[in-house]
Structure formats: C-alpha cells, structure tokens
Amino acid sequence: MKRIGVFTSGGDAPGMNACIRAAVRTALSRGLEVFGIYRGYQGMIEGDIVPMNSGDVSNIIQRGGTILKTARSDDFRTEQGRRKAAENLRKYGIEGLVCIGGDGSFKGASILYEEHGIKTIGAPGTIDNDLYGTDSTIGYDTAVNTVVQAVDKLRDTAASHNRLFIVEVMGRDAGFIALRSGIACGAEAILVPETPTYIDALIQKLRDGWNRQKHSSIVIVAEGDESGGAYEVAKAVKQNFDRYDVRVTVLGHIQRGGSPSAYDRVLASEMGYAAVEGLLDGKFNAMVGRQGREIVFVPFEKAIKHNKELNKHLLQIAATLSI
Ligand code: ATP
Numbered sequence: 004m005k006r007i008g009v010f011t012s013g014g015d016a017p018g019m020n021a022c023i024r025a026a027v028r029t030a031l032s033r034g035l036e037v038f039g040i041y042r043g044y045q046g047m048i049e050g051d052i053v054p055m056n057s058g059d060v061s062n063i064i065q066r067g068g069t070i071l072k073t074a075r076s077d078d079f080r081t082e083q084g085r086r087k088a089a090e091n092l093r094k095y096g097i098e099g100l101v102c103i104g105g106d107g108s109f110k111g112a113s114i115l116y117e118e119h120g121i122k123t124i125g126a127p128g129t130i131d132n133d134l135y136g137t138d139s140t141i142g143y144d145t146a147v148n149t150v151v152q153a154v155d156k157l158r159d160t161a162a163s164h165n166r167l168f169i170v171e172v173m174g175r176d177a178g179f180i181a182l183r184s185g186i187a188c189g190a191e192a193i194l195v196p197e198t199p200t201y202i203d204a205l206i207q208k209l210r211d212g213w214n215r216q217k218h219s220s221i222v223i224v225a226e227g228d229e230s231g232g233a234y235e236v237a238k239a240v241k242q243n244f245d246r247y248d249v250r251v252t253v254l255g256h257i258q259r260g261g262s263p264s265a266y267d268r269v270l271a272s273e274m275g276y277a278a279v280e281g282l283l284d285g286k287f288n289a290m291v292g293r294q295g296r297e298i299v300f301v302p303f304e305k306a307i308k309h310n311k312e313l314n315k316h317l318l319q320i321a322a323t324l325s326i
Contacts (some may be wrong), residue, residue, distance in 0.1 A: 004035065004098045004099050004282060004283060005035060005036060005039070005076075005096070005098065005321065006036045006037075006038065006058070006095065006096045006099075007030055007035055007037055007098065007099045007100065007101060007279070007282060008032075008037075008038045008047075008052065008092065008095070008097040008098050008099075008100045008101070008216060009037060009039055009055070009071070009100070009101045009103070009142075009174070010039070010040035010041075010043055010071055010076070010100065010101075010102060011043060011071050011072070011103045011104060011128060012025065012043030012046065012073055012074070012076075012101070012102055012103070012104035012105075012107075012108035012111070013043070013073060013075065013093065013104040013105040013107055013108045013129065013283050014060070014073070014129060014130070014259065014286070015067075015068050015069050015073050015128075015259055016128045016129050016130045016140070016141055016142025016143075016145075016146075016259065016260070017066070017067040017068075017130075017142045017145040017146070017260065017261055017262065017263035017264075017267055018121040018128065018141040018142050018145060018192075018263040018267035018268060018270065018271040019071075019103050019128045019142070019271070020063040020064065020067075020068070020070055020263075020271075020323070021063070021064045021070040021141075021268045021271035021272055021275070022059060022069060022103050022126050022128060022141055022271035022272070022274055023063070023069065023070065023103065023275065024060035024063055024064055024272075024275065024279075025058070025165065025271060025272040025273075025274070025275025025276050026101045026115045026126070026275035026279050027039075027055050027056075027060045027081065027270065027275075028057055028101075029060070029275065029279040029280065030277045030279045031057055032315070033279065033280075033283060035052070035283075036054065037055045037056075038050050038052050038053065038055065038095055038097055039052070039053050039054075039055045039071050039074050040053055040071065040100075040122040041053070041071055042072045042073065042074040042076075043072075043073050043074045043075075043076060043080065043083075043104070043108070044071075044074070044076040044079035044108075044111055044126045045074040045076035045078065046072070046074070046089060046101060047073075047079070047088040047091060047242075048076065048079060048084050048087045048091070049175065049286070050094070050170075052089045052091060052095055052097075055091045064263075064268055064272075065262050065263070065268070066262065067145075067250060067259075067260045067261045067262055067263060068260070069103075070201055072170045072298040073104075075107075078112075080110055082170065083117070083246070085111075085114065085115055085118055085119065085216070086118075086119070086169070087102040087116065088094060088277045089118070089119035089121060091114065092121055094210075096163065097195065098121075098122070099121075099122045099123070099124070099282045099287065100112065100122070100123040100124070101123070101124055101125075101126065101278045102123050102124070102125045102126070102273070102282075103125075103126045103128040103141070103142075104125065104128055104129070105127070105128065105129035105131070105133075105134065105304070106133070106134060106137070106307040107124075107127075108125070108302045109132045109274055109290060109306060109307055110303070110304065110307055111248045112125065112161055112265060112288070113288055113303050116138075116171065116287065116288055117168075119168075120201070121273075122282065122287030123280075123287055123288065124281045124282050124286060124287055124290075124291065125278070125289070125290035125298060125306070126275060126278050126290070126291050127140040127141060127253070127274070127291070127292065127306070128140065128141045128271075129141070129142060129143075129291055130142040130143055130145070130146035130173060130180065130258060130259055131175075131176075131177050131179060131180065132145070132176060132177065132179035132311075133177040133179065133181070133185060133311055134178060134292075134296065134306050134307075134311060135301070135305055135306050135307075135308075135309035135310065135311040136292040136294070136299065136301030136305055136306045136309070136311075137290070137291075137292030137293050137294065137299075137306075138292075138294060138295070139266075139270060139291060139292050139293060140180065140265075141267055141270055141271045141274060141300055142259075142263070142267060143179065143180070143267075144264045144266040144270070145163040145261060145262075145266075145267045146180055146247040146258045146259070146314050147174070147180055147183045147184045147187065147252075147262045147265055148264050149257060149260075149261055150170075150172050150180060150184035150188070150223075150254060150258060150281060151184050151187045151188055151259050153170075153190065153252070153254055153257070154168075154170055154184065154188040154190070154221055154223070157170065157221065157252060157314045158188070158219070158221060159249060160266060161219035161220065161221060161250075162218075163220040164219075164248060165219055165247065165248060166247065166248045166249070166250055167209065167220045167221075167222070167240065167247035167248070167249045167250070168220070168221050168250050168251075168252055168315075169224060169233040169234075169236050169237045169249065169250070169251050169252075170190075170221060170222065170223050170224065170233065170251075170252050170253075170254065171203075171224050171226055171232055171233035171251070171252070171253040171254065172184060172223060172224070172226065172254055172258065173225075173226055173255075173258050173259075174195070174196065174218040174225035174227055175196075175227040176196060176227050177195075177196065177197070177227070177311070177313075178193075178194075178195025178196055178197050178198075178225040178227075178228070178301050180225065181193055181194070181195050181223050181224065181225035181228075181270075182259070182313055182317055182318065182321060183316070183317070184194055185189065185264075185321060185325075186206055186317060186320060186321050187325070187326070188221060188223070189221075189325070190221045190222060190223045190321075190325060191208070191209070191212060191217075191221055191222060192205050192208060192222045192223070192325055193222075193223045193321050193324075194222065194225065194228040194230055194236065195225045195228060195323065196225055196227040196228050197311065197312070197313050198218065198313075198318065199229070200228055200229050200230045201244075202230060202239045203242075205222070205236070205240070206239070206240055206244050207232075209240065209244060209247070209324075210244055212326070213244075213246050213247070216260060218250060218319040220247070222236065226238055231284070232253075233251045233252070233253055234251055235252075237251045243313045248304065258313070260304065269307065270293060273281070273293065273298055274291045274293070275312070277298045277300075278291050281300055286300050288302060288303050288304075289301060289302050289303060289306075290302075290303060290306040291297045295312045
C-alpha cells in the first residue's frame with residue numbers, strides 16, 4: 004500500500020482532529036502518501052481530495068470539530084454514488100482508507116469494500132459511545148465533561164432558587180452520556196433508553212427528597228428515553244408535584260463542540276496510529292477499539308450490530324447514590 008485517504012464522516016466529535024493528525028503523521032512516517040478527503044463520502048463522490056503533509060495537521064490536536072469537515076451523504080447510499088467515489092479514489096491511486104466516524108460510516112465502508120474492493124479501517128469518532136468493542140469512542144469523554152460543567156452551573160442556580168432542573172443530554176438510542184455525566188454530577192435521577200422509566204417512582208423520589216429538606220434537584224434525561232425527553236418529564240412532574248419550580252435545559256449541540264479532553268486526545272492519537280498500522284498489517288473492514296489497556300481490531304459487523312450494554316455496575320451505583 005502506497006497511498007491512503009483519511010476522512011471524517013457522520014456527526015462530528017471532539018478529538019477527530021487529533022485522530023486525523025495521528026493517522027496522517029503515522030502514514031507519513033511509514034513512507035505513505037496521504038490524501039485528505041473533505042466532507043466524508045460526499046467529498047469522495049465529488050472528488051474533494053487533497054494531498055496532506057505533516058504541516059497540514061499542525062496545531063489541530065486541541066481543536067474541536069474536524070478540519071476535514073464532515074457530512075451525511077445520501078448519494079453514497081446509492082450504487083451510482085459509490086461507483087463515483089471508487090472511481091475518484093482510483094484516480095488518486097488511493098488503496099486504503101482511514102474512516103473516522105460512527106456506525107453508519109462503517110456500514111458505508113463495508114459496502115464500498117464489497118462492491119469495489121477498497122479497504123477501510125475505522126476509528127470510532129462519536130460522542131455517543133454506542134459502538135461495540137471499544138470502552139470509549141473518540142469524543143465521548145469530552146462530551147461528558149461538557150455536560151458536567153453545564154450541570155454544575157445549573158446546580159448553583161437550582162440550589163439558590165429551590166429549583167428542579169430536568170436536563171436533556173444527547174443519546175437517541177444510548178444512555179452512555181446520561182449515565183456517566185449523571186453520576187459525575189450527583190444527579191438525583193438518570194433516565195436512559197436502556198432501562199424502563201417509571202415517572203411515578205421518579206415523582207415519589209422527588210417528593211421524598213423534598214420532605215427531607217432537599218429543595219433542589221437535577222434529573223438527567225437522555226433524549227431517546229421512553230419518557231419522551233425533558234419537556235415531557237417536566238410536564239408530568241409539574242402536574243403531580245407542584246412544590247418545585249421546574250425548569251428544563253436541553254444541552255443540545257454544545258455537547259459536540261469544544262476542545263477535546265486530554266483523554267480523548269490520547270485515545271484519538273492511539274487510534275489514528277493503530278488504524279494506519281492496521282492497514283499496513285493487512286487489516287480492514289474493522290474498527291480500532293480500546294479494551295482496557297489493549298488496542299484491538301473489531302470487525303465492522305460486530306462493532307455495528309452488537310449492542311453495547313451500559314455498565315451495570317454504574318447503573319447500580321447511580322441508583323444507590325441518587326437518593
Ligand atoms: P454518528 O454516530 O455520529 O451519527 P454515523 O457514522 O453513524 O455517525 P451516519 O449519518 O449514520 O453517521 O452515516 C454517515 C454516512 O455513512 C451517511 O451519510 C451515508 O453516506 C453513509 N452510510 C450510512 N449507512 C449507509 C448504508 N447503509 N449504505 C451506504 N452508505 C451508508
């Protein structure tokens with residue numbers, strides 16, 4: 004393999020730049036030529052491809068977002084679109100790809116291999132941490148820290164005004180951000196899609212707390228929780244327990260932005276490095292993962308299809324401590 008391409012795809016996540024930097028510099032140090040593909044699969048189809056050198060990735064390790072931009076490409080979902088993408092890659096002599104993205108991006112890469120034989124290694128770049136086979140995805144730690152900083156601020160005002168804040172965090176299908184940030188913030192309740200939500204029990208818990216002189220509370224809700232999200236929870240609480248001044252905060256896209264944490268920078272560096280080493284070692288259709296202290300390669304099929312479970316121990320801790 005002499006030439007590889009690097010791209011980011013799907014939702015952006017803090018640490019993607021650190022991963023791009025690691026992949027580019029590792030490839031250069033191994034004597035490869037590297038091309039940056041802008042705007043994910045859409046840029047691949049449109050031929051938005053440029054050579055990259057070491058200087059192109061200077062001063063980006065600390066920056067959120069992705070210098071290569073990212074996109075969701077409907078064209079790539081079509082056979083014609085993928086053919087065009089493959090033609091462009093061949094035009095540049097690109098034989099292997101490093102894809103920094105989530106499950107959809109890896110699915111697209113698998114199809115590109117099946118149809119056109121182009122080999123891809125994935126690095127999991129998503130704040131949701133919902134990929135099987137890695138303890139953490141690039142961006143997850145930063146997103147959790149962003150939530151914690153925001154909720155700490157909300158707690159100050161909650162305590163001053165006897166308020167209940169219902170805070171909605173990202174996680175359409177997964178409660179990883181909610182669970183970890185909820186424990187870190189000492190939330191009174193954490194509602195996640197993976198476990199049933201009993202609103203009556205939540206209200207009783209808040210009532211019990213109030214009766215014990217606990218006059219400010221924080222409830223963290225993952226956006227995909229069956230309750231329907233923070234506004235629905237707030238409505239139900241207001242209807243059934245009117246002592247609190249109930250407020251809703253939806254943290255939204257601030258969770259995707261910001262400078263990556265040290266943890267994410269190191270993880271992204273390890274993963275970008277391993278992705279290129281893996282490609283050179285003949286690995287493809289696989290995602291780089293971190294399991295404990297080990298860097299591993301997880302077949303795309305497993306990373307995408309196996310459901311990653313929430314840590315039961317953390318769920319237990321959250322239930323025990325949030326009284
Ligand atoms: P995130 O987890 O942040 O949402 P993602 O990689 O899962 O990231 P998606 O939007 O699901 O984000 O996928 C990114 C792109 O991958 C899509 O816009 C599309 O171009 C391509 N893709 C996803 N699924 C398929 C598929 N089944 N066939 C072909 N291409 C696909």
